[in-house]
Amino acid sequence: MSPTSLATTLQRRVINLGAMGLFLGQVLRRLPHRAARAGTLAGLVVAIGSRSMGLMIVAGGFVGAMLAVQFFDTLSRFGSPSMLGAAVGLGLIRELGPVLAALIVLGRAGSALAAEVASMRGSQQLDALACMAIDPLAYLMVPRLIACLISLPLLTAIFDVAGLLGGMCIGALSFGSSAGIFLDSAASGIGPADVRMGFVKSVVFAALIGWICLGKGFLAPAVRGTEDVSRVSADAVVIASMSILGADYLLSALMS
Amino acid sequence: MPDRAPSAHASIADATEVTISAGGRPIIEQATFDVRRGEIFAIMGASGAGKSTLLRTMVGLAAPSRGVVRLLGQDPYQMPGNALYALRRRVGVAFQGGALLGALSVIENVELPLRLNTRLDPATIRIMAHLKLELLNLRDVDGLYPSQLSGGMAKRVSLARAVVMDPELVFFDEPAGGLDPQNAAELDTLILKLRAAMKCSFVIVTHALDSALAIADRIMIVEHGRVLALGTPAEIRALDDARIAAMFGRTGSSSVTERAAYLDRLTAGL
Numbered sequence A: 001m002s003p004t005s006l007a008t009t010l011q012r013r014v015i016n017l018g019a020m021g022l023f024l025g026q027v028l029r030r031l032p033h034r035a036a037r038a039g040t041l042a043g044l045v046v047a048i049g050s051r052s053m054g055l056m057i058v059a060g061g062f063v064g065a066m067l068a069v070q071f072f073d074t075l076s077r078f079g080s081p082s083m084l085g086a087a088v089g090l091g092l093i094r095e096l097g098p099v100l101a102a103l104i105v106l107g108r109a110g111s112a113l114a115a116e117v118a119s120m121r122g123s124q125q126l127d128a129l130a131c132m133a134i135d136p137l138a139y140l141m142v143p144r145l146i147a148c149l150i151s152l153p154l155l156t157a158i159f160d161v162a163g164l165l166g167g168m169c170i171g172a173l174s175f176g177s178s179a180g181i182f183l184d185s186a187a188s189g190i191g192p193a194d195v196r197m198g199f200v201k202s203v204v205f206a207a208l209i210g211w212i213c214l215g216k217g218f219l220a221p222a223v224r225g226t227e228d229v230s231r232v233s234a235d236a237v238v239i240a241s242m243s244i245l246g247a248d249y250l251l252s253a254l255m256s
Numbered sequence B: 001m002p003d004r005a006p007s008a009h010a011s012i013a014d015a016t017e018v019t020i021s022a023g024g025r026p027i028i029e030q031a032t033f034d035v036r037r038g039e040i041f042a043i044m045g046a047s048g049a050g051k052s053t054l055l056r057t058m059v060g061l062a063a064p065s066r067g068v069v070r071l072l073g074q075d076p077y078q079m080p081g082n083a084l085y086a087l088r089r090r091v092g093v094a095f096q097g098g099a100l101l102g103a104l105s106v107i108e109n110v111e112l113p114l115r116l117n118t119r120l121d122p123a124t125i126r127i128m129a130h131l132k133l134e135l136l137n138l139r140d141v142d143g144l145y146p147s148q149l150s151g152g153m154a155k156r157v158s159l160a161r162a163v164v165m166d167p168e169l170v171f172f173d174e175p176a177g178g179l180d181p182q183n184a185a186e187l188d189t190l191i192l193k194l195r196a197a198m199k200c201s202f203v204i205v206t207h208a209l210d211s212a213l214a215i216a217d218r219i220m221i222v223e224h225g226r227v228l229a230l231g232t233p234a235e236i237r238a239l240d241d242a243r244i245a246a247m248f249g250r251t252g253s254s255s256v257t258e259r260a261a262y263l264d265r266l267t268a269g270l
Helices: A003-034 A038-077 A081-122 A125-131 A136-175 A179-189 A192-218 A226-255 B051-058 B081-088 B106-117 B122-135 B151-163 B181-198 B209-215 B233-238 B242-250 B256-267
Strands: B011-022 B025-036 B040-044 B066-071 B091-094 B169-173 B201-206 B218-223 B226-231
Touching: A003 A136, A003 A192, A038 A081, A038 A136, A081 A125, A081 A136, A081 A179, A081 A192, A081 A226, A125 A136, A125 B091, A136 A179, A136 A192, A192 A226, B011 B051, B011 B201, B025 B051, B025 B066, B025 B201, B025 B218, B025 B226, B040 B051, B040 B181, B040 B209, B051 B066, B051 B169, B051 B201, B091 B151, B106 B122, B106 B151, B122 B151, B122 B181, B151 B169, B151 B181, B181 B201, B181 B209, B201 B209, B209 B233, B218 B233, B226 B233, B226 B242
Parallel strands: B040 B201, B040 B218, B091 B169, B169 B201
Antiparallel strands: B011 B025, B011 B066, B218 B226
């Protein structure tokens, strides 16, 4: 890549980042005015939740089972197989639950949000709203961002519970660990700080998904067809997934 | 209530030496014109001439690179947000593809501006939306969604939504675009009917010469981003310009008799 094209690419990325920052600022400024429209919000929460609920249960179950298999071996080496519930629970609640739930929601609902908004831009629906004296940020973006902020922590909790159940089943079926010991270990090993970390992560990831997916769709230049819509959606998913993993590291480092 | 009587002098929108550029390339250059209260003003030109870009600038969606645009006497690019929204409540815009919200039914689409911009009760809003739909010959379509509508119906629903707030000025992008001649003619009739019923002004962006000649009070022809001609249909027809003659030559019904017959068909029953 020549220095000129590198400079042009960097300049474009800085401009895009600036536009995304302004978009977030404008949406946040409108948050208080839209929070009251509960009907619309409930519908969006249900829409986002129902897209991902089944996946959360299945994926959570498998991840919990996988953690049980991995941790049982390790804990047995140190003579503490009775700590299996705590190990699985901490792994889920502090780390894997928020991250994997966020990536699943991103893949299912986030990509759909980006595609929906980009296609609304392409079909001039956003322009039409502005021309009807309706603020498209307040009418469309704010409720969707709030719905993400409500849905993801709930879905993460479902993922965590499904994971604990999956780990418990594998513990009981494969390793002869009783459900009571597993749950007791989980209850004693998981503290409020762990739950807080998982909750904070899921809220931050939800904000990232909402911001990046809605922003990429809203600011998409020249959406002329399905190819452009899918490009915007794919870009949003890639950027949001990288942001989630980066934010996960930062939050883990800050809150540990 | 503003005076909506047609006037030969009162301007409801105007552009002064407006230049619009995109990516450093001029789309519209030095356009100057005014839209008079009560008239149907047609902006005509071939595809890519810059008509729709000019419409976007006129309605306050894309600022011009140079020059001044005024809507109802105010520059939409020199106004604070609240004042701009107040101005937009007095102007209706119907987009080329309809731009109907896909998640809302027809009646919800038409009700939307009233629901979010007024304090009217839902029953009144429903009645007002029905009135506009009926004015546009749309019956039994309340529960349909935009994906279930034909192109012509989507344009009419879009027009119903644009006029539901009783605007003083309505912009309509390509009313005839993508429609067969019968549907295009029906839409022309409805524009005349709306103008008569609501006493509002229309700015129509179109490439359909027959339609512009039949319903417009004045026509502005745009070619390659420049205003080629501006005048009444009679003045435009009388212009001695090869490019305009070529436009007339391309139409199938350019004779005076045929155009008069077309206008008769449109205005029958008004």
